[in-house]
Amino acid sequence: MDSNNKLRELFEHDKTNVPDFLDWSEMETGIKEKMVIMDSAKGSIKRREWLRRFFFLSLGLLFLIPLTCGPEEADRANNSNVEEQQNLVGLGLTREAYEEKSTIVSSPVSSIPPPVGSTDASQDVINPYQLVLAGTTDYRRESIAPLQVVTELSKDADSRVTRSFASLPSAPSKLLVMIDSDLQRQEYNGPLPIEKNKHRSNMISVFASPGTWNTGWGSNTPINVALEKELWSLGFGLNYTRKIKKGLLLNIGFQYQRMERRLDWNDLIEEYTYVLTDTIIGFEHNNVTSELSSIIGDTTFTVYAERQVTHFNRSEVIQIPIGIGYSRSFGRMRTNVIGGTALGVWKKHKGISLQDGFIEDYSIRPVFNTDVSFSGFIDIGVSYHLSEQISIGTSFMIQKEYSNWSYLDDVSIRPTVFNTKLVVSYSL
Amino acid sequence: MIDIIIINALKKGNQSAYKILYERTIAYVYSIVRRFVDVEHVHKDIIQDVYAKIYININQFDSDKGTFKFWMRRIVINQCFEYFRREKRNAPIVSIDYIGDMAQPEPVDFADVDKDLLLRAIENMPKGYKNVFLLVEVEGYDHSEVSQITGVSEVSSRSQLSRAKSWLRKELNLRTKASKANGFK
Numbered sequence: 001m002d003s004n005n006k007l008r009e010l011f012e013h014d015k016t017n018v019p020d021f022l023d024w025s026e027m028e029t030g031i032k033e034k035m036v037i038m039d040s041a042k043g044s045i046k047r048r049e050w051l052r053r054f055f056f057l058s059l060g061l062l063f064l065i066p067l068t069c070g071p072e073e074a075d076r077a078n079n080s081n082v083e084e085q086q087n088l089v090g091l092g093l094t095r096e097a098y099e100e101k102s103t104i105v106s107s108p109v110s111s112i113p114p115p116v117g118s119t120d121a122s123q124d125v126i127n128p129y130q131l132v133l134a135g136t137t138d139y140r141r142e143s144i145a146p147l148q149v150v151t152e153l154s155k156d157a158d159s160r161v162t163r164s165f166a167s168l169p170s171a172p173s174k175l176l177v178m179i180d181s182d183l184q185r186q187e188y189n190g191p192l193p194i195e196k197n198k199h200r201s202n203m204i205s206v207f208a209s210p211g212t213w214n215t216g217w218g219s220n221t222p223i224n225v226a227l228e229k230e231l232w233s234l235g236f237g238l239n240y241t242r243k244i245k246k247g248l249l250l251n252i253g254f255q256y257q258r259m260e261r262r263l264d265w266n267d268l269i270e271e272y273t274y275v276l277t278d279t280i281i282g283f284e285h286n287n288v289t290s291e292l293s294s295i296i297g298d299t300t301f302t303v304y305a306e307r308q309v310t311h312f313n314r315s316e317v318i319q320i321p322i323g324i325g326y327s328r329s330f331g332r333m334r335t336n337v338i339g340g341t342a343l344g345v346w347k348k349h350k351g352i353s354l355q356d357g358f359i360e361d362y363s364i365r366p367v368f369n370t371d372v373s374f375s376g377f378i379d380i381g382v383s384y385h386l387s388e389q390i391s392i393g394t395s396f397m398i399q400k401e402y403s404n405w406s407y408l409d410d411v412s413i414r415p416t417v418f419n420t421k422l423v424v425s426y427s428l
Numbered sequence: 429m430i431d432i433i434i435i436n437a438l439k440k441g442n443q444s445a446y447k448i449l450y451e452r453t454i455a456y457v458y459s460i461v462r463r464f465v466d467v468e469h470v471h472k473d474i475i476q477d478v479y480a481k482i483y484i485n486i487n488q489f490d491s492d493k494g495t496f497k498f499w500m501r502r503i504v505i506n507q508c509f510e511y512f513r514r515e516k517r518n519a520p521i522v523s524i525d526y527i528g529d530m531a532q533p534e535p536v537d538f539a540d541v542d543k544d545l546l547l548r549a550i551e552n553m554p555k556g557y558k559n560v561f562l563l564v565e566v567e568g569y570d571h572s573e574v575s576q577i578t579g580v581s582e583v584s585s586r587s588q589l590s591r592a593k594s595w596l597r598k599e600l601n602l603r604t605k606a607s608k609a610n611g612f613k
Contacts, residue, residue, distance in 0.1 A: 018458050021472055024450050027479070030472070031450075034480035360441060407439070407487060 211419030272305035313351025344373040373403035557592030
C-alpha cells in the first residue's frame with residue numbers, strides 16, 4: 001500500500017514539459033472542429049432515433065385509420081353521390097338497381113316483341129319491378145312499399161317472371177318512361193346537389209400563423225429576462241385532416257414556427273475614444289499684437305460612454321404535430337377542436353443574449369438546449385365552405401413545450417406559443 | 429486545479445473559460461496520455477478529442493459525485509483506450525492460465541527503487557501489462573473499473589497485473605545490476 005502510494009506520488013510529480021504543439025493557440029481550432037463533429041454526430045443520432053420512432057408511430061396511426069372507418073362510413077366519405085343514393089332508396093331501389101334497370105328498359109326489354117293479346121295494364125306496370133326485384137334479393141333490404149308487392153309476386157317464382165317478360169308492351173309504360181327520364185335528367189344535369197352540412201371529411205390545409213410566445217421561465221430566472229421581449233413572429237404549415245368517425249378527426253401535419261425576441265441593453269464603456277476633426281484645439285496669443293487666434297486640428301477624447309444595444313434574436317423550429325379532434329358542421333360553417341402533441345425535429349437560434357454578465361452568441365453556443373423537443377397543443381377553429389371543396393377559416397392555437405429548453409439545471413424554460421392561424425383547406 | 433467558478437462558466441458556454449481550463453489542465457492530461465500511449469504523433473489528436481469531450485459533456489459533471497480531476501482523468505483514459513481499440517493494439521492480452529501468479533502476487537516495493545529507473549522500466553513494459561499496471565497501481569482503479577475501461581474481464585485484469593509486477597521485478601533487478609556494474613566501471 002505504502003509502496004503504491006509512493007508510485008502514485010512519483011507519477012503525480014511527473015511534471016512533463018508540455019510541448020509547443022500542445023499550446024492553446026495550436027489546439028483551439030482542432031478542439032472546436034472536433035466538438036462540432038461530435039456534437040453533430042450526437043445530435044444526428046438522437047434526431048434520427050426520434051424521427052424513426054415518430055415515423056413508425058405515424059405509420060401505425062395511418063394504418064389504424066382505415067380499420068376504424070366502417071364500410072358505410074368509408075362509402076359516404078368517398079362517394080359524392082350520397083344524396084342520389086338516398087333518393088333512390090325512396091323508390092325502393094339502390095343505385096346499382098337503378099343502373100341495371102335502366103339498361104333493361106333501354107335495350108333488351110324494349111326490344112322484345114309485343115305479345116299477342118296481352119292488354120293487362122296492371123301487369124305492365126308491375127313487370128319491370130318484378131323483373132328486377134325478384135331476380136335480385138338484395139334490393140329487398142332497402143325497398144319499402146314496392147317490396148311488399150314483389151314479395152307477393154315472387155311467390156310465383158321464375159315462371160311468372162318469364163311470363164312477365166313475354167307480356168311487356170311494345171311501348172314503354174308510364175312508370176318506365178318516368179324512371180327513364182329521371183335517369184336521363186341525372187346524366188345531363190350531373191349529380192344531385194349536396195346538402196350544405198354534408199361537407200367532405202378529409203382535407204388538406206395550408207396555413208399562415210402570425211403568433212407570439214412566452215419564454216416560460218421557471219421560478220429561477222436569469223439576468224436577461226428583464227431585457228428581452230418576445231415579438232410577433234410568423235409561421236406556416238400544412239395539415240392533413242382525416243375523419244375517423246362521427247365527427248372525430250385525426251390530424252397530422254408539418255409546421256414551421258419562428259420565435260423572435262428583442263434584446264435591449266445598456267453598456268457602460270469606461271474608455272470610449274473618439275476623434276474630433278477640424279476643431280479648435282487651442283488658442284494662440286500674439287504678445288506683440290495681442291491678437292488671439294484659434295488653432296484648428298484633430299484631437300481625441302477618452303470619455304465614459306453609455307452604449308445602447310438592440311438585438312433581434314430568432315429561434316426556428318420545424319414541427320410535426322399529430323392530434324385528435326372533433327368537428328361539427330352547421331350549414332356551410334364547420335367548427336373544430338384539435339388537441340395533440342408535436343415533435344420539434346430541428347431548431348436554429350440566431351442572436352445574442354446576456355447570461356450572467358457574459359455575452360452569449362447563439363451561433364457559437366445556443367443558449368437553448370433544443371435538439372429535439374416535444375410540445376402539447378390545442379387548436380380551436382372555425383371555417384366557412386366557399387364551395388364543395390374549398391373552405392377558408394381561422395383558428396387559435398396554444399402550444400406548450402414539455403421539454404425544458406435550458407442548459408442550466410436550476411433554470412427551466414418551457415415556452416408557450418400563441419398562434420392565430422389563417423387557413424385555406426381543400427377537401428379530398 | 430479547477431475551481432467551481434470555471435466549471436460553471438464552462439457550463440454556460442463561456443469561451444474564455446475553455447482556454448483557462450485547457451491551460452490549467454494540459455500538463456496533467458498530457459502526462460496521462462504520454463504514459464499510456466507511446467506513439468507521439470497521435471498525442472495531439474487524442475488530446476483534442478479529450479478536450480472536445482470535456483467541453484461537450486461538461487454539463488454531466490456533478491461535483492457531488494467526485495472531483496473534476498477524477499472525472500477528467502476518466503475521460504482521458506477512456507480516450508486512450510478508444511485509440512487502442514481503433515488501432516487494435518490492445519489485443520495482446522495475456523491468457524488467464526497463469527492463475528498461480530494472480531492469486532498471490534509478490535509485493536514490489538518501489539520505495540527503494542531509483543525514480544528514473546522505475547519510470548524507464550514502466551515505459552518499456554509490454555503493452556498489455558502496462559495498461560493494467562498503470563490503471564491499478566498508478567491511477568488507483570479497481571479491477572472491475574479496469575474491466576470497464578479496457579474491455580477485458582476482471583480475471584484477465586488480475587492476471588495482467590500479476591504478470592506486470594513479475595516482469596517489473598525482473599526488469600528492475602536487471603537494470604539495477606546493470607547500473608551498479610556501470611557504476612563500478
